[in-house]
Amino acid sequence: xxxxxxxxxxxxxxxxxxxxxxxxxxxxxxxxxxxxxxxxxxxxxxxxxxxxxxxxxxxxxxxxxxxxxxxxxxxxxxxxxxxxxxxxxxxxxxxxxxxxxxxxxxxxxxxxxxxxxxxxxxxxxxxxxxxxxxxxxxxxxxxxxxxxxxxxxxxxxxxxxxxxxxxxxxxxxxxxxxxxxxxxxxxxxxxxxxxxxxxxxxxxxxxxxxxxxxxxxxxxxxxxxxxxxxxxxxxxxxxxxxxxxxxxxxxxxxxxxxxxxxxxxxxxxxxxxxxxxxxxxxxxxxxxxxxxxxxxxxxxxxxxxxxxxxxxxxxxxxxxxxxxxxxxxxxxxxxxxxxxxxxxxxxxxxxxxxxxxxxxxxxxxxxxxxxxxxxxxxxxxxxxxxxxxxxxxxx
Numbered sequence: 001x002x003x004x005x006x007x008x009x010x011x012x013x014x015x016x017x018x019x020x021x022x023x024x025x026x027x028x029x030x031x032x033x034x035x036x037x038x039x040x041x042x043x044x045x046x047x048x049x050x051x052x053x054x055x056x057x058x059x060x061x062x063x064x065x066x067x068x069x070x071x072x073x074x075x076x077x078x079x080x081x082x083x084x085x086x087x088x089x090x091x092x093x094x095x096x097x098x099x100x101x102x103x104x105x106x107x108x109x110x111x112x113x114x115x116x117x118x119x120x121x122x123x124x125x126x127x128x129x130x131x132x133x134x135x136x137x138x139x140x141x142x143x144x145x146x147x148x149x150x151x152x153x154x155x156x157x158x159x160x161x162x163x164x165x166x167x168x169x170x171x172x173x174x175x176x177x178x179x180x181x182x183x184x185x186x187x188x189x190x191x192x193x194x195x196x197x198x199x200x201x202x203x204x205x206x207x208x209x210x211x212x213x214x215x216x217x218x219x220x221x222x223x224x225x226x227x228x229x230x231x232x233x234x235x236x237x238x239x240x241x242x243x244x245x246x247x248x249x250x251x252x253x254x255x256x257x258x259x260x261x262x263x264x265x266x267x268x269x270x271x272x273x274x275x276x277x278x279x280x281x282x283x284x285x286x287x288x289x290x291x292x293x294x295x296x297x298x299x300x301x302x303x304x305x306x307x308x309x310x311x312x313x314x315x316x317x318x319x320x321x322x323x324x325x326x327x328x329x330x331x332x333x334x335x336x337x338x339x340x341x342x343x344x345x346x347x348x349x350x351x352x353x354x355x356x357x358x359x360x361x362x363x364x365x366x367x368x369x370x371x372x373x374x375x376x377x378x379x380x381x382x383x384x385x386x387x388x389x390x391x392x393x394x395x
Contacts, residue, residue, distance in 0.1 A: 031153055034070035034102040037110070037387040041093040043168070044393050047115035049092030051101065054120075054127065055108015058152050063126055070102030078122025085120040085127065103387065105151050110389060113144035114168065132165070132211065132219075133226040141213050143220075147172050147185075147389055155382035160185030161365040162355050166195060167220035173388035174381045183388065184363050184377040191358035192394050196221065198354045206350050208232035223367070224351050225299040238294040238323070241347035245328050246271050246291060255333050258314030267315055278315055287312040289319065297323040298349065300368035321372035324349040337373035 041049055053066040057074075064074040065088035075085065092112060093099040103110075111118060119138035121128045130139040145168040149158035158172045169192050173183030188194070196218055200207045209221045209232055227233030254269035256278070267278045267286060276289045289303060296303035297320065304323075306316035318335045322328040326345035327336040336342075339362070343353035352366035356375070363377040370376050 031105075031151070031155060031383065034104045035151065035156065035384055035387060036100050037103045037389060038098055038100045039093055039112075039389045039391070040098040041095050041391045042393060043114070043391045044095060044395075045114055046095055049094075049391070050113045050117050051090040051092040051099075052088050052111040052118065052120075053090070053101070053103060053106070053108065054088065054111065055106040058105045058107060058150075066102075066104050066106065068101040070104045072104055072106075075122055075127060078124050078126065080124055082121035082123045082128055085122050087117070088120070089117050103149070103151060105153070107150040107152075109146045109148050111144060111146040112168070112170070112389070112391065113142050116142045118142060118144055133222055133230050140211075141219070143168055143217070145170060149387070151384075155380060156384040156387060157378060157380040158387055159365055159376060159378040161377070163223060163365050163368055163370075164226070165220045165222050166351070166355060168394060169392040171388075171390045171392060172377075172379060173390070174379045174384050175386040175388070176381050177383045177385055179385075181388070182379045182381070183390075184361055184379055186360040186390075186392060187358050188360050190395060191360075192392075195354055195358045198357070199351070202350045202354070204237060204350075205233045209351060221351065223298065224349060225295065227351075228295045228298060233294075235294055238297055238347060241323070241326060241329075241345060242292060242294075242297075245323075246276075248329060249276065252332060254328065256315050256318045256335075257333070258318050258335075267311075269315075287315060289316070292319075292323065298367060306369070317369040317372055320367070320369045324352055324367045324370075335372050339373075339375070 039051060056063050057072050062074045064072055066072050068090045090101055118130060131137050132140050147158060147170065148161050149156065156174055158174065160170060160172050169187050171183050171185035173181055175181045196210060199210060199221055209224065209227045211219045211222065213219060222232065224233050228235055249269060250271040256267045256269060257263060257265065259265055267280060269276050269278045274291050277285050278287050280286050292303040300306060300320040304316050304320050306313040306320070322334050322336065325342040326348040327341050328334065329345065330336070330341050343349070349367060352370070355364045355366040356362055359377065363375055364370060365376050371378065
């Protein structure tokens with residue numbers, strides 16, 4: 001289970017990290033060792049807020065946490081069974097107030113919780129993240145969420161994410177060297193309750209993704225990945241669409257152009273039996289995908305695994321986006337970046353569809369590779385002066 005938890009340490013974090021490593025930026029000046037993160041509590045809630053900055057120290061590769069001053073602390077050795085982690089909490093701002101902390105060169109998460117501190121434990125393999133798909137997880141009844149970021153010598157990448165769950169709303173932002181700011185992650189007015197109401201109205205088990213406390217308080221909606229894992233969502237929920245894709249590309253070709261800046265790099269997919277083979281322009285088979293299932297599609301892994309290479313990974317990312325957005329049948333040329341085509345099939349990732357519909361700018365990380373076609377809720381800058389995390393109303 002630990003391996004799964006660590007693997008799920010935010011696919012969006014992995015995306016942000018990959019972008020940070022793969023995207024060269026010319027910074028106006030060297031990125032300092034820490035930058036300020038201004039946390040503003042616009043939630044309207046009166047309960048205490050606790051903040052955590054957890055991740056990997058990019059200078060040393062160690063996992064640990066940072067305190068309010070941005071000082072790194074490595075995790076001590078864990079145990080089996082898991083042992084309590086040191087209290088890494090930072091007092092967050094009261095309602096209507098702001099608190100500024102400093103964040104170091106990390107790749108990790110900024111957690112925040114309302115009313116209660118989160119419970120973190122350590123095994124011999126490292127930190128155990130909250131896993132609220134497990135009904136016995138000690139964080140199951142706590143209202144919390146997290147942002148994901150990478151700060152390195154090339155700049156800051158920070159995003160909001162719903163890859164694992166939709167919960168307490170927030171937005172992220174960055175101040176650039178010219179004083180301008182960029183932000184993303186805000187919901188539309190009424191978007192928080194609007195999302196849950198829309199999910200409840202979606203037939204087929206989607207309402208089962210919603211988790212509540214015993215007093216009826218809505219805490220979150222699990223991603224469909226965890227819905228499949230826990231049985232809240234039928235494992236066959238995508239079968240009809242998968243079968244139609246398989247039928248279509250048994251007699252026609254799916255063309256994937258995975259790099260927007262390399263329009264001549266194309267791969268051609270055809271179904272043969274239980275596999276889809278991809279060839280290059282010379283006709284050589286470069287990779288093969290087994291017929292996926294819903295878990296592979298929603299999690300962008302398993303039969304749609306995406307290694308960090310230049311062939312299979314980029315093709316898989318494109319397929320994952322096409323399946324989740326249900327664009328593979330309307331356009332044989334992928335990725336399809338025409339948002340009007342997204343989520344139009346009756347069989348689709350309705351969780352992602354409803355999240356994007358409630359975002360003020362339409363952008364979200366509702367599944368792991370939602371950045372295909374630049375649909376992700378991410379801001380970045382090569383010379384960040386300050387980062388922002390804004391806790392929004394639960395309304």
